[in-house]
Amino acid sequence: MPAIVECVPNFSEGRRKEVIDKIVFSIRSVPGIKVLDVEMDPDHNRSVVTFTGSKEAVQEGAFRGARAASELIDLNKHKGQHPRMGALDVLPFVPISGVTLDDCVEIANKIGARIAKDLKIPVYLYEAAARKPERRNLENVRRGEFEGLREAILTDESRYPDYGPRMIHPTAGAVAVGARMPLIAFNVNLNSKDVAVAKEIAKNIRASNGGMPNVKALGFLLEHKGMVQVSMNLTDYTVTPISKVFEAVKKAAEDRGVEVAESEIIGLIPLDAVCDLAAKYLKIGNLGSNQVLERRIWG
Amino acid sequence: MPAIVECVPNFSEGRRKEVIDKIVFSIRSVPGIKVLDVEMDPDHNRSVVTFTGSKEAVQEGAFRGARAASELIDLNKHKGQHPRMGALDVLPFVPISGVTLDDCVEIANKIGARIAKDLKIPVYLYEAAARKPERRNLENVRRGEFEGLREAILTDESRYPDYGPRMIHPTAGAVAVGARMPLIAFNVNLNSKDVAVAKEIAKNIRASNGGMPNVKALGFLLEHKGMVQVSMNLTDYTVTPISKVFEAVKKAAEDRGVEVAESEIIGLIPLDAVCDLAAKYLKIGNLGSNQVLERRIWG
Numbered sequence: 001m002p003a004i005v006e007c008v009p010n011f012s013e014g015r016r017k018e019v020i021d022k023i024v025f026s027i028r029s030v031p032g033i034k035v036l037d038v039e040m041d042p043d044h045n046r047s048v049v050t051f052t053g054s055k056e057a058v059q060e061g062a063f064r065g066a067r068a069a070s071e072l073i074d075l076n077k078h079k080g081q082h083p084r085m086g087a088l089d090v091l092p093f094v095p096i097s098g099v100t101l102d103d104c105v106e107i108a109n110k111i112g113a114r115i116a117k118d119l120k121i122p123v124y125l126y127e128a129a130a131r132k133p134e135r136r137n138l139e140n141v142r143r144g145e146f147e148g149l150r151e152a153i154l155t156d157e158s159r160y161p162d163y164g165p166r167m168i169h170p171t172a173g174a175v176a177v178g179a180r181m182p183l184i185a186f187n188v189n190l191n192s193k194d195v196a197v198a199k200e201i202a203k204n205i206r207a208s209n210g211g212m213p214n215v216k217a218l219g220f221l222l223e224h225k226g227m228v229q230v231s232m233n234l235t236d237y238t239v240t241p242i243s244k245v246f247e248a249v250k251k252a253a254e255d256r257g258v259e260v261a262e263s264e265i266i267g268l269i270p271l272d273a274v275c276d277l278a279a280k281y282l283k284i285g286n287l288g289s290n291q292v293l294e295r296r297i298w299g
Numbered sequence: 300m301p302a303i304v305e306c307v308p309n310f311s312e313g314r315r316k317e318v319i320d321k322i323v324f325s326i327r328s329v330p331g332i333k334v335l336d337v338e339m340d341p342d343h344n345r346s347v348v349t350f351t352g353s354k355e356a357v358q359e360g361a362f363r364g365a366r367a368a369s370e371l372i373d374l375n376k377h378k379g380q381h382p383r384m385g386a387l388d389v390l391p392f393v394p395i396s397g398v399t400l401d402d403c404v405e406i407a408n409k410i411g412a413r414i415a416k417d418l419k420i421p422v423y424l425y426e427a428a429a430r431k432p433e434r435r436n437l438e439n440v441r442r443g444e445f446e447g448l449r450e451a452i453l454t455d456e457s458r459y460p461d462y463g464p465r466m467i468h469p470t471a472g473a474v475a476v477g478a479r480m481p482l483i484a485f486n487v488n489l490n491s492k493d494v495a496v497a498k499e500i501a502k503n504i505r506a507s508n509g510g511m512p513n514v515k516a517l518g519f520l521l522e523h524k525g526m527v528q529v530s531m532n533l534t535d536y537t538v539t540p541i542s543k544v545f546e547a548v549k550k551a552a553e554d555r556g557v558e559v560a561e562s563e564i565i566g567l568i569p570l571d572a573v574c575d576l577a578a579k580y581l582k583i584g585n586l587g588s589n590q591v592l593e594r595r596i597w598g
Contacts, residue, residue, distance in 0.1 A: 004593070264583055287568075291568055
């Protein structure tokens with residue numbers, strides 16, 4: 001079964017549809033690439049493209065997207081609410097099936113070197129691909145944005161890029177290239193109207209407060225439902241499985257005399273994560289996604 | 300996303316590979332057909348082919364397979380351990396994705412009528428496609444096999460076919476055409492060496508003893524593992540979900556002071572069944588298989 005890598009480039013253009021169309025067309029021109037989603041955001045003046053393909057195909061698609069963006073977007077003329085430093089602003093690679101996070105780090109390095117060399121754009125490696133600990137966090141990489149980085153990259157050693165020239169591209173800026181696990185947006189709704197319960201549980205389970213690794217969590221009131229919600233982003237389901245997160249929230253709620261009403265997966269979830277969930281609850285040692293009938297048809 | 304129907308024809312030939320190759324070639328010749336598996340069994344002198352496709356494609360594939368079998372297999376010369384009445388012996392259609400069991404009943408009727416008319420082979424509708432209650436059970440349809448049916452079909456009104464001539468085809472016999480839900484083979488292994496525990500639990504949960512509908516269950520000793528096993532076939536996971544079966548076995552075991560060690564899915568499982576499992580345990584109202592990332596890529 002073929003390996004699947006996902007690539008989610010963010011471009012600094014969310015208003016001129018003809019520009020995004022051209023960029024997406026250039027990505028799609030690579031055989032084997034499947035564009036799953038294109039989100040244009042006029043307020044942020046930013047677009048997020050999601051595409052998948054083999055290791056080789058996603059690299060070529062990413063390069064063609066980067067090249068098209070560098071030709072069509074001028075950061076000097078760009079304004080929007082979202083922080084940005086490049087025409088192609090961030091370029092993460094995500095392992096979906098038959099590839100590892102390390103494979104995606106390798107891809108980030110290869111394509112980062114190519115963008116730097118062929119397009120003369122400085123490249124910063126971030127998240128799992130970061131070579132310096134502070135660059136794991138995208139905010140540090142992008143500090144000062146296009147305008148600030150234009151100065152800093154010249155003189156501040158800590159802002160030197162991982163690949164490419166020590167000056168930003170005059171119109172296309174710089175790009176952050178990285179690797180990360182698929183993000184799963186998972187919410188658990190509780191039969192309570194007391195938002196303090198959800199906030200407390202969120203605080204206890206999130207990684208940043210010493211809870212479970214790779215869990216981001218916030219508590220909200222869902223007024224229309226008369227419930228509160230623990231809203232989470234799971235940034236590596238192989239380290240902290242969804243089942244473990246759900247059971248932790250459930251237990252924490254029960255400890256406070258509150259019941260779980262329902263939960264929801266927002267957006268897409270990788271097949272391996274669904275199989276892992278089923279396997280965990282049924283005590284199946286290993287439910288390979290290759291046991292899923294449709295995978296035999298499609299894969 | 301396209302509908303997927305599975306078709307699992309059983310042919311009365313398990314020794315002459317060249318014959319099965321020709322039959323499979325004729326099925327595969329239909330655009331859009333994917334042959335997932337071919338199992339030849341020399342002792343039973345029988346082969347099971349598993350293929351999938353759209354509603355239209357599986358009908359055409361099934362017809363071409365039936366025609367090839369009627370040209371290549373002579374039941375008068377066939378011997379094997381498995382009961383059989385036709386060159387193409389049984390032809391079940393199974394809804395996998397985007398189709399219902401009723402759709403498959405309709406397919407069984409269409410293709411049954413066509414086989415009867417074009418190939419002059421009598422057709423019996425069985426399982427969910429049966430028009431008479433006693434024909435839901437394949438054993439009743441096939442009673443007496445090729446040799447016995449040859450006589451019975453002429454005079455016994457209860458053995459008249461649903462489509463086609465009231466005489467069997469001289470070499471290809473008769474065929475049972477049906478519709479059923481996907482079968483899930485699910486075993487739960489218990490931390491006990493007392494096979495009586497597994498047999499008792501199996502007896503309590505199986506449909507035939509008044510347990511859960513669409514559950515077949517037997518108890519076994521797994522000598523090499525030092526465990527006992529409740530071995531099940533789930534014949535409609537939409538009526539009796541896997542999670543419900545697992546929890547029932549777990550509870551019955553705990554009531555007897557025994558723990559569940561592990562469970563296993565044997566063979567393939569439809570994506571919808573895996574999503575249903577995940578949804579049940581996490582209290583997700585509806586985890587559509589269209590939320591599975593790979594489905595967006597492949598489907």
